[in-house]
Amino acid sequence: MKSNNSIYFLFLLISIGFSIQLNGYAAELSFWDSLPIPEVNKSTNYLFPVKPGQRNLLSGNFSEIRPNHFHSGIDVKIGGVDGEPILSIADGYVYRIKISSYGYGNVIYIKHHNGQSSVYAHLRNLSPKIMDFMRKEMYFAEKNELEVFPDPEFLPIKRGEILGNGGNTGSSGGPHLHFEIRDSLDRAIDPFIFDFKEVVDKTPPILYKIALKPLDTDSRVNGKFQRQEFKGVIEGGRYILPDLIKISGRVGVEVHAVDKMDGVNNVFGIPIYELLDGEKPLYRINVDHVDFNKGRFLLTHTHQNRFIRLYQYPNNPMQLYEPDSISAGAVTAKVGERKKLQVNMKDFFGNTRVVTMLVEGEESPIHLGSTMNKANQSTSVTYDRNIMLIQTDYSEWGTLAKVFVKSLEMEIPPAYSVDGRRTYLWDMKYGVPDSVDLCTEIIKPEAIFRIPFGEEITFVNKDAEIRFSENTLLDELFLRLEKRMSNGKAALKINAPNEYLQSNMEVLMRDPGIQGDKKYMHVYQQAENGRKSFIGGEWESEDIRFKTRNFGTFVIDEDRNPPTIVPIRINSSGLRFVIKDDKSGIKEFEAFVDGKWVLMRYEHKQNVIWSEKIDKQPFKGDVLLNVRDMAGNERSYTTTIK
Numbered sequence: 214m215k216s217n218n219s220i221y222f223l224f225l226l227i228s229i230g231f232s233i234q235l236n237g238y239a240a241e242l243s244f245w246d247s248l249p250i251p252e253v254n255k256s257t258n259y260l261f262p263v264k265p266g267q268r269n270l271l272s273g274n275f276s277e278i279r280p281n282h283f284h285s286g287i288d289v290k291i292g293g294v295d296g297e298p299i300l301s302i303a304d305g306y307v308y309r310i311k312i313s314s315y316g317y318g319n320v321i322y323i324k325h326h327n328g329q330s331s332v333y334a335h336l337r338n339l340s341p342k343i344m345d346f347m348r349k350e351m352y353f354a355e356k357n358e359l360e361v362f363p364d365p366e367f368l369p370i371k372r373g374e375i376l377g378n379g380g381n382t383g384s385s386g387g388p389h390l391h392f393e394i395r396d397s398l399d400r401a402i403d404p405f406i407f408d409f410k411e412v413v414d415k416t417p418p419i420l421y422k423i424a425l426k427p428l429d430t431d432s433r434v435n436g437k438f439q440r441q442e443f444k445g446v447i448e449g450g451r452y453i454l455p456d457l458i459k460i461s462g463r464v465g466v467e468v469h470a471v472d473k474m475d476g477v478n479n480v481f482g483i484p485i486y487e488l489l490d491g492e493k494p495l496y497r498i499n500v501d502h503v504d505f506n507k508g509r510f511l512l513t514h515t516h517q518n519r520f521i522r523l524y525q526y527p528n529n530p531m532q533l534y535e536p537d538s539i540s541a542g543a544v545t546a547k548v549g550e551r552k553k554l555q556v557n558m559k560d561f562f563g564n565t566r567v568v569t570m571l572v573e574g575e576e577s578p579i580h581l582g583s584t585m586n587k588a589n590q591s592t593s594v595t596y597d598r599n600i601m602l603i604q605t606d607y608s609e610w611g612t613l614a615k616v617f618v619k620s621l622e623m624e625i626p627p628a629y630s631v632d633g634r635r636t637y638l639w640d641m642k643y644g645v646p647d648s649v650d651l652c653t654e655i656i657k658p659e660a661i662f663r664i665p666f667g668e669e670i671t672f673v674n675k676d677a678e679i680r681f682s683e684n685t686l687l688d689e690l691f692l693r694l695e696k697r698m699s700n701g702k703a704a705l706k707i708n709a710p711n712e713y714l715q716s717n718m719e720v721l722m723r724d725p726g727i728q729g730d731k732k733y734m735h736v737y738q739q740a741e742n743g744r745k746s747f748i749g750g751e752w753e754s755e756d757i758r759f760k761t762r763n764f765g766t767f768v769i770d771e772d773r774n775p776p777t778i779v780p781i782r783i784n785s786s787g788l789r790f791v792i793k794d795d796k797s798g799i800k801e802f803e804a805f806v807d808g809k810w811v812l813m814r815y816e817h818k819q820n821v822i823w824s825e826k827i828d829k830q831p832f833k834g835d836v837l838l839n840v841r842d843m844a845g846n847e848r849s850y851t852t853t854i855k
Contacts, residue, residue, distance in 0.1 A: 318383025337380025
């Protein structure tokens, strides 16, 4: 009987609409609010790592969307300057240390007795005992950047012990502490689960835009197979979309929004999104952990790193969704049926904003606007996963397009027309077309081959050989490949920069047209503005092989200029230089005094390197500094300290 009462109570919560007052504005209590909340183990009693017991401000939160990844911790402000003492949150031992010019910069990892670990990144410096240990390891390895994994007994740590000072090392954009807590499986979890009181927030999220996206070839938004964005207006503490939106087929909702926090102007991520059809829950996202092995799937969790998809994206394995079935989150409506959709946006502290919109089901229209097209526009071909969308002008010679796939020929009518301009939709799962006859012209699509998700496969043609491992893709891929010649050199375009990979693909660019010495010739990725980023590669006779985790345009370019070295201070107490490279970038450097290797620290944002001694002995004798760039060019600087 107790079980039956629980079921009845749960049904009652789903069936009845609740209204509560949150921070001065109204929001409905959703189905998920009625579910039990897991009890947080407060016995951990973690100490906040910056000024514990005092009010702290953040510049970044857990679950925030960063370029190509979730932010896996919180960024604690340290007053805009280096030097704030950083404390260990609990007893434990240092199990990992890394000194690096990029990424987390100077970072310490501590294992605690409960199996969890904490991470402290972008430190200006490490505590004397930790840095002494690390300096000895670096001198032993003769490495200016090093990662080590000490045994537990080497560096025990007490709760509240100073680990170092906050800074701006690595890829940081300003002085702060990047702080993480990880579970026993090394997954990052939201630090605020542990009930830190040092951060206070009563500010709700802010909506920028809502987007609706057709999910199938027979889906439409306002009559079109086109992702469409809408702005909301705020009324009575909630957002509404003022216009009725017509839909047909399965449609997905996407949200571009940010959270705000008290006392700062920064914008933050929103960990919880809920999508409801009236009172019926459709989909929920709760970013309560980050699995680093699956982190790149953020790129399919979002649309272009901004809009959060409130529907299940194919092949996304992240365990952040309820429910996680393939149809989860898809919105449908019968012809003439109106539905009120609601999106709840919640931050960790419970501050909530609600967005509502009205959708109405309709038959997919065949013609929108005039049936005649007066404009003279070129044919366009775009791709949305497996769907090839062709838009072309009005034809007097018929409207049936012929799709040629190998030896097969198929006729398809326009999906619809807008002011006479025809739109055709072709699902490439039925075959990648060799060509399409549009009555007015014959086009040859860029897509040439389907690469299945999760399989190891190699594509080969006269222009390139591309190897995909089973972990290369985030989703199935329809390969588009174009080789162009510019000034006698090849440019290889592979899909588009706003498409993404999980890990490297290996590319062999065939005969890019390079004559003579190839020693200084390498692959660069060229952006639309012409800027080039070094990739590298190895020559195999007239071909070059390289690896990349990005799509885009790849070119061969030459770099014969060595780095520059400008001495700032050279004396018995230390060495300091500015080093720069104008094209491929700095790869490595080595310094010697009196024939002995010297540790040189590097801050790439200021292009500065400086020495750190292992003892207090003054420098004396010949000084040699070698600096190499990514293309293999080297410059040396010599002098003598007397």
